[in-house]
Amino acid sequence: MPATASRHISAPWFGDALDVTCSHGCAGGAPEKYSTAQPDGSAPYFCSWDPLTEWDVLGGQDLAVSYSEPDGDQVLNVFQSPSYA
Numbered sequence: 686m687p688a689t690a691s692r693h694i695s696a697p698w699f700g701d702a703l704d705v706t707c708s709h710g711c712a713g714g715a716p717e718k719y720s721t722a723q724p725d726g727s728a729p730y731f732c733s734w735d736p737l738t739e740w741d742v743l744g745g746q747d748l749a750v751s752y753s754e755p756d757g758d759q760v761l762n763v764f765q766s767p768s769y770a
Contacts (some may be wrong), residue, residue: 688742690764691731692722694752699724703752709749710763711743715740722752742766 690707702721707730709715716739719730730750734740742748744766749762 687733687735688740689731689733690748690750691729692750693726693729694722694724694726696748696752696760697726699755701755702728703754705730705732705750708749709740710749726734731751 686712694703694705696703701724705720705722707720708717716736720732722728722730730752732750734742736742741744746766748766749760749766750764751759752761756758
């Protein structure tokens with residue numbers, strides 16, 4: 686099953702779709718993924734990695750997601766996958 690990241694963005698003051706980048710939060714190796722999302726939350730971004738060839742997301746690993754504003758600024762958040770003991 687692929688590892689995925691998908692959420693809505695709530696930034697309704699922007700009119701056009703926002704460019705989104707998803708990446709491994711700390712260590713390299715996993716390819717970055719690119720998506721778009723509607724700023725009014727009507728369409729989420731969606732990023733997916735094949736666990737056999739790209740990245741097998743393990744508990745406790747970070748996933749960084751950022752979107753680019755029209756003026757070039759970026760908004761970044763880091764999510765951590767749950768760690769099940």
